[in-house]
Amino acid sequence: MRLAEKVSELIEQKKSQFTEASDQVWGFAEIRYEEFRSAELLANLLSSEGFQVEREAAGIATAFVASYGSGKPVIALLGEYDALAGLSQQAGLDDYAPLVPEGSGHGCGHNLLGVGALAAAVAVKDYLIENPTAGTLRFYGCPAEESGAGKTFMARSGLFDDVDAAITWHPGTSHAVMQVTSLATTTVRFRFLGKSTHAAAEPHLGRSALDAVELMSVGVNYMREHMIDQARIHYAVLNTGGSAPNVVQSQAEVLYSIRAPKSAQVRELFERVQDVARGAALMTGTRMEFAVTGATSDLIPNPALEKVMHRHMEELSPPVPTEQEIAYAKRIFASIPEPDKQSAASRRSREQVEALRNNPLLPVLEPLIAGSMPMSASTDVGDVSWLVPTVQCTTATWAFATPGHSWQVVSQGQSSHAHKAMLYAGKAMAATAIEALLDPGLLETAKRDLELQLGDESYICPIPFDVYPPQPEKPVVKPEPAAASL
Numbered sequence: 001m002r003l004a005e006k007v008s009e010l011i012e013q014k015k016s017q018f019t020e021a022s023d024q025v026w027g028f029a030e031i032r033y034e035e036f037r038s039a040e041l042l043a044n045l046l047s048s049e050g051f052q053v054e055r056e057a058a059g060i061a062t063a064f065v066a067s068y069g070s071g072k073p074v075i076a077l078l079g080e081y082d083a084l085a086g087l088s089q090q091a092g093l094d095d096y097a098p099l100v101p102e103g104s105g106h107g108c109g110h111n112l113l114g115v116g117a118l119a120a121a122v123a124v125k126d127y128l129i130e131n132p133t134a135g136t137l138r139f140y141g142c143p144a145e146e147s148g149a150g151k152t153f154m155a156r157s158g159l160f161d162d163v164d165a166a167i168t169w170h171p172g173t174s175h176a177v178m179q180v181t182s183l184a185t186t187t188v189r190f191r192f193l194g195k196s197t198h199a200a201a202e203p204h205l206g207r208s209a210l211d212a213v214e215l216m217s218v219g220v221n222y223m224r225e226h227m228i229d230q231a232r233i234h235y236a237v238l239n240t241g242g243s244a245p246n247v248v249q250s251q252a253e254v255l256y257s258i259r260a261p262k263s264a265q266v267r268e269l270f271e272r273v274q275d276v277a278r279g280a281a282l283m284t285g286t287r288m289e290f291a292v293t294g295a296t297s298d299l300i301p302n303p304a305l306e307k308v309m310h311r312h313m314e315e316l317s318p319p320v321p322t323e324q325e326i327a328y329a330k331r332i333f334a335s336i337p338e339p340d341k342q343s344a345a346s347r348r349s350r351e352q353v354e355a356l357r358n359n360p361l362l363p364v365l366e367p368l369i370a371g372s373m374p375m376s377a378s379t380d381v382g383d384v385s386w387l388v389p390t391v392q393c394t395t396a397t398w399a400f401a402t403p404g405h406s407w408q409v410v411s412q413g414q415s416s417h418a419h420k421a422m423l424y425a426g427k428a429m430a431a432t433a434i435e436a437l438l439d440p441g442l443l444e445t446a447k448r449d450l451e452l453q454l455g456d457e458s459y460i461c462p463i464p465f466d467v468y469p470p471q472p473e474k475p476v477v478k479p480e481p482a483a484a485s486l
Ligand SMILES: [Zn+2]
Pocket: 108, 109, 110, 145, 170
């Protein structure tokens, strides 16, 4: 029996367990660093499957590592399970209807992501039981991908140091090996401290922190003409210093996100933004302090592993949607704003767009391309990819043109087709992991690929050593009242 067929059989045997777990995580909808129930569910599942589970990995309450087997090589499967604030939505609908007003929701499909990777881990373990071989399989329970840089903290604490290959996926709108690079990013909070006075009686004695925030924005906006086109700098004022115009603002705060294709470019831009902030403080007679709150590195693709994963995806072939699934996908497609549709269509041929309009869940595997495409987004998978040869795939869990971080993603998060596409990704990851475990030559080529792309650069963790992830309190769950005895 071919490997693809074998893993397919192993995953199908336990598919109801996997889809149920994914739906449960969807229901928990816990945001970054608060994924207590989601992490617990996945850790317990792996523990009951015979994995050794180490909780609170890297000192993060909702991170864990589950291992099976021993020795080299070490193959990692990465799973995420955090939701997004403000994206609550009922499942299975084609119009906006929050489940919990202002609640959170799985707007990036991480319920599918975590469980798809878990399904792969269980299948590889079941395969190893039948075909014992040396090596360690690890499932990394990675919290806070959304603006939390969970994996960056995990990488900093050395959790990936002995790993030979890392495999993951992301839900999406097409079936493909992800041949992409991502933007490195640093998020930093700037705080200005001035002096408060009566704005009319003694303005000459006051020093405005709000003025400093405004001048910093002016300076950064002038920088834009003199930085590379692909860089992005966004900011949000967190604290304007109060609502009274007749009081000179003694404190003000602004949050900046600096992004660029390479980590080194972000470091250079960050230095310049700091200079602008210092200038704003000098101009206003205020004091400036800053703190990095999160950062991720750019993604390093791995052609050797991509080739293998693509071959397995081809052999497994994408799930074919039912008439009912296509009908729902068409209703979702109809709900998507025209500019989003046009943006999705702009990357495809006219014939492809026509086919996708007729079936927004088209069961077609995208061809492998030479090289990789830049992706205008950031991910903490990037930090792992600097340390370990890393490969990812995506599958069409959602209708064509579904925008990321939207209610439509949440709505489709429990659909029968999303489940099938999740299991397809699980199978592709499992087959790739087994091949990596059995073929030392593949791991060597993958390692060479990584070294070649890094050149003389090595990983510098973009988060300073004195910055730690937030530690929200675990919510206290009230015990169920004891059932009355008869
Ligand atoms: Zn995501």
